[in-house]
Amino acid sequence: TQLLEQSPQFLSIQEGENxxxxxxxxxxxxxxxxxxxxPGEGPVLLVTVVTGGEVKKLKxxxxxxxxxxxxxxxxxxxxxxxxxxxxLCAGDFRGTGKLIFGxxxxxQVKP
Amino acid sequence: DTGVSQNPRHKITKxxxxxxxxxxxxxxxxxxxxxxxxxxxxxEFLTYFQNEAQLEKSRLLSDRFSAERPKGSxxxxxxxxxxxxxxxxxxxxxxxxxxxxxxxxxRLLVL
Numbered sequence: 559t560q561l562l563e564q565s566p567q568f569l570s571i572q573e574g575e576n577x578x579x580x581x582x583x584x585x586x587x588x589x590x591x592x593x594x595x596x597p598g599e600g601p602v603l604l605v606t607v608v609t610g611g612e613v614k615k616l617k618x619x620x621x622x623x624x625x626x627x628x629x630x631x632x633x634x635x636x637x638x639x640x641x642x643x644x645x646l647c648a649g650d651f652r653g654t655g656k657l658i659f660g661x662x663x664x665x666q667v668k669p
Numbered sequence: 670d671t672g673v674s675q676n677p678r679h680k681i682t683k684x685x686x687x688x689x690x691x692x693x694x695x696x697x698x699x700x701x702x703x704x705x706x707x708x709x710x711x712x713e714f715l716t717y718f719q720n721e722a723q724l725e726k727s728r729l730l731s732d733r734f735s736a737e738r739p740k741g742s743x744x745x746x747x748x749x750x751x752x753x754x755x756x757x758x759x760x761x762x763x764x765x766x767x768x769x770x771x772x773x774x775x776r777l778l779v780l
Binding site for chain 1 (some may be wrong): 717
């Protein structure tokens with residue numbers, strides 16, 4: 559059974575601070591996606607990474623895919639209250655599009 | 670709006686009743702997924718379709734759950750004889766084989 563471990567589970571920081579969220583597995587991903595979810599809504603796709611060692615940037619968010627395609631990280635620079643939400647990593651292990659999700663990281667950015 | 674839509678958005682029912690949820694995917698997407706999510710956790714895979722064929726069903730899904738996708742367009746998820754443990758957000762997503770695009774979800778509360 560493939561499992562995704564996401565850490566930390568909860569993060570409460572002040573506006574302007576930096577943070578990193580980690581996503582790890584013992585299995586190799588075909589691809590990995592990061593989502594952000596707000597209360598009462600469905601997850602919204604942030605990025606898809608496919609190639610080992612890949613780095614993608616989305617404004618203040620930097621996503622990295624491990625060389626062995628077993629782990630990933632999300633780094634937010636100068637966090638803002640609007641970044642508050644549940645961040646989810648999700649791995650596609652077999653290339654079928656069926657995603658296995660981590661348990662999520664709840665981020666609170668205080669003004 | 671051409672995104673994934675789900676109806677109803679909220680459903681309150683009494684234990685033992687049957688409920689049915691509907692998902693309308695993005696029109697050109699051939700894959701459709703159902704996930705279940707409890708508060709503060711990542712979504713849990715339930716089942717997925719490619720066109721009208723149901724390709725995989727989670728072993729965690731009891732026989733009380735059934736899903737259909739007639740004609741390969743919209744899908745329905747039915748829960749028979751609901752139990753309090755069925756209370757959760759039910760998410761639908763669609764894709765062309767890459768990233769998943771989620772609907773807003775149906776929140777079910779079983780009293």
